[in-house]
Amino acid sequence: MANSESHKRIYAAVRQIPRGQVATYGQIAVIAGYPKHARLVGYALHGCPRNLPWHRVVNTKGCISLPVDSTAAITQRRRLADEGVVFLGGKTDLSRYQWCPDQRLLTHPDPGIAE
DNA sequence: ATTATGACTGCAG
């Protein structure tokens, strides 16, 4: 990687995602300080540092951007499932699991809000 | 310096 500066910020943003929740590439980009660089996030995550919770990052559709049959995608689904994030039709309900930075101080998002 | 590519996103059909 050439510019670890941007990657560093992106990694830092990803590490802030609470367990059991997910964030979109665009969201991470904004938090990292690069509003229009959603794609850069994906590019950066390509580095896949082991200590990074990259599996909590999905696209705006709520699904994994990686090929369905890829090892990374399978790993991601399993890890999310382990954290309580349910996938329906290959997608997850963003309205329910998407991380809200402003709400990270709240006790906990209502789990049964829209059953 | 220029061109190609991508773990994206939003809008149009």
Added chain:
DNA sequence: TCTGCAGCCATAA
């Protein structure tokens, strides 16, 4: 609701 296309910009060659 779902699929396709253009726009986006850093990184790599």
